[in-house]
Amino acid sequence: MSTVDRLHDAAGTPLLPDDTARTLAEVFEVLQRLRLRYQLxxxxxxxxxxxR
Incomplete structure (x- = not known):
């Protein structure tokens, strides 16, 4: 299960409201693309x- 999947699964809980989960998933995906671009x-x- 990916990080984004885990964020979506946890969304809507008292500790992770839906809007916060969406924002975190979006930020994670942007950072992953940036990381991949740098590695390329x-x-x-x-x-x-x-x-390291």
Whole structure:
């Protein structure tokens, strides 16, 4: 199960209202795209992935 799926499953609870869950899922997806774009640029430049 993905992070976005878990956020959707938890949505509507007292700890995670629907609007907050939607915002968190959106932010997570944007950050994942940004991360992937950065990694693709590293590959194009011949730089290996960082392991930490």
């Amino acid at each position: 640029l590293q590959l194009q430049e011949g730089v290996g992935p960082r392991t």
